[in-house]
Amino acid sequence: MTNKDLADLIFPEIKHDISYYDEIYKPRDLKEGEKVTRFAPSPTGFIHLGGFFQALIDYVLAKNSNGLFYLRNEDTDQKREIKEATKLIMDTLKHYDIMPDEYEFDGKIVGKYGPYVQSERKEIYHTFIKYLIEIGRAYPCFCTKEDLEKKRKQQEERKFRTGYYGIWSHCRKLSLEEQIEKIKAGEKYVIRFKSLGNFENKFKFDDLVKGRLELPENDEDFVIMKSDNGLPTYHLAHVVDDYLMKTTHVVRGEEWLSSLPKHLELFKAFGMKIPKYIHTPLLVKKEENSVRKISKRKDPEATMTYYHEKGYPTLAVIEALMTIINSNYEEWHTANPDKGFTDFQYSPKKMSSSGAFFDLEKLDNISRNIISKMKAADVYDALYTWAKQYDEEFKKLLEKYKEYSICLFNIEREQKKPRKDFVNFSDIKNQVWYMYDELFEKKEKEYHFQKITDKDEIQKICNTYMAKYYHEKDDKDTWFNKIKELCDELGYASNMKEYKENPDHFKGNVADVSTVLRVAITTLSMTPDLYEIMKLLGKERIQKRIRILNS
RNA sequence: GGCCAGUUGGUGAAGUGGUUCAACACACUGCCCUUUCACGGCAGCAUUCACGGGUUCAAAUCCCGUACUGGUCACCA
Numbered sequence A: 001m002t003n004k005d006l007a008d009l010i011f012p013e014i015k016h017d018i019s020y021y022d023e024i025y026k027p028r029d030l031k032e033g034e035k036v037t038r039f040a041p042s043p044t045g046f047i048h049l050g051g052f053f054q055a056l057i058d059y060v061l062a063k064n065s066n067g068l069f070y071l072r073n074e075d076t077d078q079k080r081e082i083k084e085a086t087k088l089i090m091d092t093l094k095h096y097d098i099m100p101d102e103y104e105f106d107g108k109i110v111g112k113y114g115p116y117v118q119s120e121r122k123e124i125y126h127t128f129i130k131y132l133i134e135i136g137r138a139y140p141c142f143c144t145k146e147d148l149e150k151k152r153k154q155q156e157e158r159k160f161r162t163g164y165y166g167i168w169s170h171c172r173k174l175s176l177e178e179q180i181e182k183i184k185a186g187e188k189y190v191i192r193f194k195s196l197g198n199f200e201n202k203f204k205f206d207d208l209v210k211g212r213l214e215l216p217e218n219d220e221d222f223v224i225m226k227s228d229n230g231l232p233t234y235h236l237a238h239v240v241d242d243y244l245m246k247t248t249h250v251v252r253g254e255e256w257l258s259s260l261p262k263h264l265e266l267f268k269a270f271g272m273k274i275p276k277y278i279h280t281p282l283l284v285k286k287e288e289n290s291v292r293k294i295s296k297r298k299d300p301e302a303t304m305t306y307y308h309e310k311g312y313p314t315l316a317v318i319e320a321l322m323t324i325i326n327s328n329y330e331e332w333h334t335a336n337p338d339k340g341f342t343d344f345q346y347s348p349k350k351m352s353s354s355g356a357f358f359d360l361e362k363l364d365n366i367s368r369n370i371i372s373k374m375k376a377a378d379v380y381d382a383l384y385t386w387a388k389q390y391d392e393e394f395k396k397l398l399e400k401y402k403e404y405s406i407c408l409f410n411i412e413r414e415q416k417k418p419r420k421d422f423v424n425f426s427d428i429k430n431q432v433w434y435m436y437d438e439l440f441e442k443k444e445k446e447y448h449f450q451k452i453t454d455k456d457e458i459q460k461i462c463n464t465y466m467a468k469y470y471h472e473k474d475d476k477d478t479w480f481n482k483i484k485e486l487c488d489e490l491g492y493a494s495n496m497k498e499y500k501e502n503p504d505h506f507k508g509n510v511a512d513v514s515t516v517l518r519v520a521i522t523t524l525s526m527t528p529d530l531y532e533i534m535k536l537l538g539k540e541r542i543q544k545r546i547r548i549l550n551s
Numbered sequence B: 001g002g003c004c005a006g007u008u009g010g011u012g013a014a015g016u017g018g019u020u021c022a023a024c025a026c027a028c029u030g031c032c033c034u035u036u037c038a039c040g041g042c043a044g045c046a047u048u049c050a051c052g053g054g055u056u057c058a059a060a061u062c063c064c065g066u067a068c069u070g071g072u073c074a075c076c077a
Helices: A003-010 A019-024 A049-064 A085-095 A122-134 A145-157 A176-184 A234-244 A254-270 A304-310 A314-325 A329-335 A360-372 A376-390 A392-400 A402-409 A425-435 A437-442 A455-469 A476-490 A496-501 A510-522 A530-550
Strands: A036-039 A068-071 A103-105 A108-110 A138-141 A190-193 A202-207 A211-216 A223-225 A249-253 A276-280 A283-287 A290-293
Touching: A003 A122, A003 A138, A003 A176, A019 A122, A036 A049, A036 A249, A049 A068, A049 A249, A049 A276, A049 A283, A049 A314, A068 A085, A068 A103, A085 A103, A122 A138, A122 A190, A122 A223, A122 A234, A122 A254, A138 A176, A190 A254, A202 A254, A202 A276, A211 A254, A223 A234, A234 A254, A249 A254, A254 A276, A304 A425, A314 A329, A314 A360, A376 A392, A376 A402, A376 A425, A392 A402, A402 A425, A402 A530, A425 A437, A425 A530, A455 A476, A455 A510, A455 A530, A476 A510, A476 A530, A496 A510, A510 A530
Parallel strands: A036 A068, A249 A276
Antiparallel strands: A103 A108, A138 A190, A190 A223, A202 A211, A283 A290
16 A cells, blocks of 8 residues: 555546646746736625735735736635625726736636636645655544544643644544545545644744744644635645646735745645745724724725725725835825826835724725815816715716816816815715706705894895896905905904904904805805805805805 | 744835934814815824843834734645
8 A cells, every 4th residue: 555545546537647737738938027816705795804915915016026916716615605795806907907817707718827716626636645645645524523523622731732732633643544444434534635844843934924933833734625615725726726726926915924834844845946925914903992903894905995985985995905014105296196006116125014904084084185185077077987986966066067066066176276075975965065057946944044134134244245246257366355245334344454453443354244144155164165055056056055044 | 732824103105223213194173264065274192113131322113022913734725
């Protein structure tokens, strides 16, 4: 009996040896420094902010170096799989325009290193596992869940490290004959890697983010193939896939750091070149006085759909993440306003190695700036796209009043320092509703008068203004001078300096009067430039609104 | 509990031995500008880099210890 007999018994259908795949998957034609990265999510639902964060790093790293970025679907855990997940992931990457160069989706394979779905790579994994068995570095394990549970309890009681290693690796001691006999008898088994490591030995490893690490060697005979469906575990699949797909840089969350020794031992057992590793900090969330990993279940903002629903420009989300990726991004961006984020040279070394807090306020600020720099027509388009999905009523109004809406969004926009009042697209309606009669009329009105609250006085101001001073065709200076004349007539200060010198001589000032007009027309004390608003509304609608107020 | 990692202001953080020992941005506060708001301008916001000790003429920066936080210890990724 030889290892080969065992290997053939377990994988009778596998005829190739591993060199076969070196023939199929030739080294990529890369120039010096060109990087190959990959995003490898498991299809368990909506894409997570932390996952997107990694995908973005992958993308930037690849584009920085003129390399390539691919998507690999890690669906080896079929219990957790969600059918639509791959579509959701692709949709998100597409929406943010960080599309992979190679991927498999909807039955279509793009790229020469596929399949890019792990469940379709079973034969490949089996070939590599078979090889390990043949060289005596893997073996079948027949321990049941209960056996393992019992073992763990014993280890805990006796204060040993838990795990399948050393004297605890029961099935490792089985003879080939015993192994073969059990398999022939139909006993269920997993395949475990046979570790040669010693936990007491430490070795040094350089992670591109964390720098030099000191890690214990792996000594666990961890599972590399599951019993139920013959699919590999992450550990094996990671090593085989990233080798065959020629990944140069593995970007993953730092929760993987503790299993890195396993992966390194596997690479070594296969004699494969080890890729560079970028273990990224976790995105965390502050809760009272503890810090925790951002969670899909508890935190709405952990899911990418949150940003879609709120209508953040995609670039805002990307830039907010870029500032976490490298905090010098912002400085670079202000110095290079015309360059795209992929022109920014990402440096893993400069990445913080502690947990990063994704600050929604910061995102708002970035988003405001981005929207403020857009053309009014582009704001309209983006808003319309958003409303189509999330706000039917507003969508219809946008269709009905397209030109009007663009003029509205253009108020105080085309100037050196544009207004920054739109946080995101879902916020716009809250800011401009009073400019649409349909919304204005149906709204339960609350008038936010400030200093002047006396009803008769308000009516007097409005009516006098409309009767004697308002002219639709006035330009801005004339318009404002008329308001000043109105002030003079009614006993308000038209000149702020004079008012400040002698406030007692007046009933109020031009600001108070303007506010009355503003509130009368919009109900709000805070709006963009009143002149622009009145110009857009036009005489009839203004009169109508004043009538509504009077009634 | 074992192993690994981290700890600079409200936030993201720059800074790895000394010419600003704490940049920049967000947030916050005050003032100014102003028909409101937003914008913008000015100013303020860590005498201090988790704590304790050591090395050094000199440390946030190097070393040791402590504390705290996080990650991980699955036939999940």
